Amino acid sequence: xxxxxxxxxxxxxxxxxxxxxxxxxxxxxxxxxxxxxxxxxxxxxxxxxxxxxxxxxxxxxxxxxxxxxxxxxxxxxxxxxxxxxxxxxxxxxxxxxxxxxxxxxxxxxxxxxxxxxxxxxxxxxxxxxxxxxxxxxxxxxxxxxxxxxxxxxxxxxxxxxxx
Amino acid sequence: xxxxxxxxxxxxxxxxxxxxxxxxxxxxxxxxxxxxxxxxxxxxxxxxxxxxxxxxxxxxxxxxxxxxxxxxxxxxxxxxxxxxxxxxxxxxxxxxxxxxxxxxxxxxxxxxxxxxxxxxxxxxxxxxxxxxxxxxxxxxxxxxxxxxxxxxxxxxxxxxxxxxxxxxxxxxxxxxxxxxxxxxxxxxxxxxxxxxxxxxxxxxxxxxxxxxxxxxxxxxxxxxxxxxxxxxxxxxxxxxxxxxxxxxxxxxxxxxxxxxxxxxxxxxxxxxxxxxxxxxxxxxxxxxxxxxxxxxxxxxxxxxxxxxxxxxxxxxxxxxxxxxxxxxxxxxxxxxxxxxxxxxxxxxxxxxxxxxxxxxxxxxxxxxxxxxxxxxxxxxxxxxxxxxxxxxxxxxxxxxxxxxxxxxxxxxxxxxxxxxxxxxxxxxxxxxxxxxxxxxxxxxxxxxxxxxxxxxxxxxxxxxxxxxxxxxxxxxxxxxxxxxxxxxxxxxxxxxxxxxxxxxxxxxxxxxxxxxxxxxxxxxxxxxxxxxxxxxxxxxxxxxxxxxxxxxxxxxxxxxxxxxxxxxxxxxxxxxxxxxxxxxxxxxxxxxxxxxxxxxxxxxxxxxxxxxxxxxxxxxxxxxxxxxxxxxxxxxxxxxxxxxxxxxxxxxxxxxxxxxxxxxxxxxxxxxxxxxxxxxxxxxxxxxxxxxxxxxxxxxxxxxxxxxxxxxxxxxxxxxxxxxxxxxxxxxxxxxxxxxxxxxxxxxxxxxxxxxxxxxxxxxxxxx
Numbered sequence: 001x002x003x004x005x006x007x008x009x010x011x012x013x014x015x016x017x018x019x020x021x022x023x024x025x026x027x028x029x030x031x032x033x034x035x036x037x038x039x040x041x042x043x044x045x046x047x048x049x050x051x052x053x054x055x056x057x058x059x060x061x062x063x064x065x066x067x068x069x070x071x072x073x074x075x076x077x078x079x080x081x082x083x084x085x086x087x088x089x090x091x092x093x094x095x096x097x098x099x100x101x102x103x104x105x106x107x108x109x110x111x112x113x114x115x116x117x118x119x120x121x122x123x124x125x126x127x128x129x130x131x132x133x134x135x136x137x138x139x140x141x142x143x144x145x146x147x148x149x150x151x152x153x154x155x156x157x158x159x160x161x162x163x
Numbered sequence: 164x165x166x167x168x169x170x171x172x173x174x175x176x177x178x179x180x181x182x183x184x185x186x187x188x189x190x191x192x193x194x195x196x197x198x199x200x201x202x203x204x205x206x207x208x209x210x211x212x213x214x215x216x217x218x219x220x221x222x223x224x225x226x227x228x229x230x231x232x233x234x235x236x237x238x239x240x241x242x243x244x245x246x247x248x249x250x251x252x253x254x255x256x257x258x259x260x261x262x263x264x265x266x267x268x269x270x271x272x273x274x275x276x277x278x279x280x281x282x283x284x285x286x287x288x289x290x291x292x293x294x295x296x297x298x299x300x301x302x303x304x305x306x307x308x309x310x311x312x313x314x315x316x317x318x319x320x321x322x323x324x325x326x327x328x329x330x331x332x333x334x335x336x337x338x339x340x341x342x343x344x345x346x347x348x349x350x351x352x353x354x355x356x357x358x359x360x361x362x363x364x365x366x367x368x369x370x371x372x373x374x375x376x377x378x379x380x381x382x383x384x385x386x387x388x389x390x391x392x393x394x395x396x397x398x399x400x401x402x403x404x405x406x407x408x409x410x411x412x413x414x415x416x417x418x419x420x421x422x423x424x425x426x427x428x429x430x431x432x433x434x435x436x437x438x439x440x441x442x443x444x445x446x447x448x449x450x451x452x453x454x455x456x457x458x459x460x461x462x463x464x465x466x467x468x469x470x471x472x473x474x475x476x477x478x479x480x481x482x483x484x485x486x487x488x489x490x491x492x493x494x495x496x497x498x499x500x501x502x503x504x505x506x507x508x509x510x511x512x513x514x515x516x517x518x519x520x521x522x523x524x525x526x527x528x529x530x531x532x533x534x535x536x537x538x539x540x541x542x543x544x545x546x547x548x549x550x551x552x553x554x555x556x557x558x559x560x561x562x563x564x565x566x567x568x569x570x571x572x573x574x575x576x577x578x579x580x581x582x583x584x585x586x587x588x589x590x591x592x593x594x595x596x597x598x599x600x601x602x603x604x605x606x607x608x609x610x611x612x613x614x615x616x617x618x619x620x621x622x623x624x625x626x627x628x629x630x631x632x633x634x635x636x637x638x639x640x641x642x643x644x645x646x647x648x649x650x651x652x653x654x655x656x657x658x659x660x661x662x663x664x665x666x667x668x669x670x671x672x673x674x675x676x677x678x679x680x681x682x683x684x685x686x687x688x689x690x691x692x693x694x695x696x697x698x699x700x701x702x703x704x705x706x707x708x709x710x711x712x713x714x715x716x717x718x719x720x721x722x723x724x725x726x727x728x729x730x731x732x733x734x735x736x737x738x739x740x741x742x743x744x745x746x747x748x749x750x751x752x753x754x755x756x757x758x759x760x761x762x763x764x765x766x767x768x769x770x771x772x773x774x775x776x777x778x779x780x781x782x783x784x785x786x787x788x789x790x791x792x793x794x795x796x797x798x799x800x801x802x803x804x805x806x807x808x809x810x811x812x813x814x815x816x817x818x819x820x821x822x823x824x825x826x827x828x829x830x831x832x833x834x835x836x837x838x839x840x841x842x843x844x845x846x847x848x849x850x851x852x853x854x855x856x857x858x859x860x861x862x863x864x865x866x867x868x869x870x871x872x873x874x875x876x877x878x879x880x881x882x883x884x885x886x887x888x889x890x891x892x893x894x895x896x897x898x899x900x901x902x903x904x905x906x907x908x909x910x911x912x913x914x915x916x917x918x919x920x921x922x923x924x925x926x927x928x929x930x931x
Contacts, residue, residue, distance in 0.1 A: 018275065019276070019278065042262065057889075082220070083220065083261070084261045084262055085261070085262040085263060086216070086220055086261065086262065086263035086264035086283070087262070087263050088222075088263075109222070111220060111221040111222055112221050112222030112223065113222065114215075114222050122533060122536070139283060139284040139285040139287075140284045141263050141264075141283045141284050141285070142262070142263045160526060161525070161526030161529055161530075162529070163530070
């Protein structure tokens with residue numbers, strides 16, 4: 001089994017190609033074309049351990065920590081991740097109603113206002129250890145509340161019974 | 164009405180929409196008018212998909228309008244607000260699924276692929292259909308036929324209850340949530356009804372004891388005002404004797420009533436538990452994918468007890484306390500209306516307090532339940548896996564994890580404890596204030612005008628007032644019990660009201676299965692992020708022995724899960740002997756399939772009963788014969804307790820190969836028409852594998868068999884091989900045909916041959 005290639009600091013230059021594709025030039029001369037970035041820990045470690053997969057889904061390299069990359073490389077990777085991972089961050093809960101066991105939420109997010117339904121309140125709202133909340137709606141779309149304590153009082157009061 | 168080409172558009176106020184167009188939602192006016200203006204002569208709009216994201220990933224209006232000739236993608240980030248792709252120019256069209264969103268990507272001939280439409284998963288399956296439509300039309304497909312496939316996807320999307328929005332098993336099916344009874348009382352009344360006679364008896368006994376309880380304070384009045392001042396010993400003895408008799412009768416009846424109440428309550432909760440457990444058996448696997456077993460166990464064990472207590476309170480205590488309250492008020496008014504009014508003054512405070520308390524406590528009880536379900540989950544997850552915990556010295560970590568979950572429960576329970584103790588104390592305080600008012604004013608009136616109110620009357624009144632606050636307190640705290648029970652009731656209803664496995668073919672029994680299996684355009688995903696199966700088309704003839712191969716995660720097990728109807732939410736059709744399996748009676752259909760899993764599950768029961776699980780009425784010799792065929796009888800006979808050997812939860816006491824052979828014996832006993840083996844020899848040594856292979860060969864003779872396999876020896880038996888890769892069938896044919904292709908199958912066999920040679924070599928050296 002070959003050793004995993006880790007990318008960190010300046011041992012690679014990453015540039016953006018079309019769509020989600022990236023080009024990685026390692027300092028040792030190796031080049032990976034048309035790779036796509038995926039988070040290995042999309043919930044608990046968004047900027048750590050980003051795997052780079054080729055067109056067949058085979059891992060070519062892993063970025064240990066995005067924050068340690070050179071600025072241009074970091075920007076290229078972050079842009080593709082932002083496009084791939086759509087997890088709107090809820091900034092305010094405008095309305096929350098429950099009927100027939102289904103919860104309907106109207107929220108303000110970082111990408112606009114949205115309304116969605118949650119079918120299984122007990123399983124589709126997860127509070128993480130660091131105070132973040134992950135919500136899955138009835139269409140399997142994901143949402144995040146970056147910090148429960150940062151929500152305004154009204155939003156917290158609306159959501160609190162379901163946490 | 165507006166005509167554009169040959170198409171008639173009817174104005175609806177939102178835009179121009181062809182009368183029979185399929186759509187997910189009303190097309191925004193600006194897109195509708197733009198689309199109408201762009202239509203060519205003779206071009207027919209077929210369907211539209213209204214999106215919710217723009218190409219930059221912000222919530223915004225976007226839409227797809229698909230005609231018989233082109234796809235028009237409306238998004239503010241396209242030049243001119245629209246991108247046009249002619250079907251005839253489409254080289255590739257597909258949906259690229261991402262995390263929380265997806266894009267429709269189109270590559271026109273000679274051009275690079277381009278994202279033309281972005282959306283959340285709400286419309287992902289429809290966009291899949293749109294992409295397939297465009298590609299198939301480009302490949303020369305018939306518009307009408309391809310449109311029918313799209314229409315089927317739309318119809319499936321419309322299978323939601325118009326009232327509550329819950330997904331239905333199929334369009335037009337009755338919605339359990341809305342057609343079932345709306346109030347809690349009616350839903351649970353069916354459990355109370357069988358105990359009605361007993362409960363009426365208990366109620367009657369309660370009313371007798373209640374009436375008896377009203378007597379002593381009145382007797383007290385007579386004692387204080389008449390008997391004792393007159394020093395009438397005979398009257399005193401008589402009154403004491405009467406009181407004694409009243410108490411004896413009262414408490415005897417109370418004990419009898421208590422006994423009957425307990426019986427009634429136990430029967431109610433047993434009925435509830437039976438129903439929940441039974442219902443849980445028929446829920447689809449997708450329910451268990453989302454709900455932890457700890458949560459279901461909590462509902463069966465804890466929630467039913469909570470609900471039982473509440474139902475008894477409502478049907479017995481509430482009625483008794485109500486009559487007691489009325490009786491006392493009437494007596495008090497007859498004795499002295501002024502004192503009665505004084506004693507009623509704290510009541511508004513008590514009622515308001517109950518309402519306020521109810522609103523505060525409901526969310527707390529909900530949280531407590533969630534915390535407790537999490538604790539139960541840990542127990543059910545980790546204790547059966549104690550072997551893993553010990554082998555990785557994870558005892559401390561496991562204990563710490565349990566402690567943290569338990570502490571979270573403790574925190575929430577403490578909040579509830581605070582609230583649910585403060586309130587009753589507050590109520591008691593107000594009630595005490597009421598008594599003080601009676602002492603103060605009543606005492607003053609006794610001193611100032613003893614002809615109007617005697618000492619005996621005051622003492623009697625105080626007793627009645629104290630008794631009165633019993634019912635007041637009961638009704639004030641009823642809300643607490645109600646809120647607690649409401650949470651439990653909702654949890655129970657989650658299971659009872661959940662959509663069971665759809666059995667729309669109920670009654671359409673399967674008589675004989677020849678064994679022809681067809682997959683037609685089957686697409687399936689567990690969640691919407693990743694498709695587990697894509698465009699599966701497969702025909703298996705009766706008697707075929709089909710090997711299914713592929714790398715881990717390629718979709719092999721998913722294929723058989725769909726045949727077993729463990730998951731029904733797939734697109735396309737699966738037919739057995741030409742009949743859609745969804746139209747067959749579920750129980751009858753599954754009874755015709757023998758399924759041997761990779762990890763055989765044994766129940767905590769005897770070997771005999773584990774084998775006979777597939778045919779409970781089987782006699783001893785049938786079971787022994789099945790064990791023989793499965794090459795299991797010889798090792799069972801060697802067990803000290805033979806067929807009576809008790810197996811543990813996970814078949815403890817048996818090796819993997821022995822469990823597998825018991826599993827095959829189960830399948831043999833069933834005498835199924837179709838057989839499915841899911842990597843049945845995955846985790847055994849070659850000697851055991853040989854025994855299992857032998858057993859399998861005996862079993863499969865003459866039956867259509869599907870075998871998920873990666874052992875060469877297994878694949879050699881197959882007359883057809885299906886190669887699955889990333890959810891698609893990439894190769895299909897006989898072993899020789901696929902080897903000649905030198906494709907994926909050839910590579911898999913090469914790798915397998917090498918590893919088998921190494922394994923055989925190691926075994927020859929007895930090297931482990």
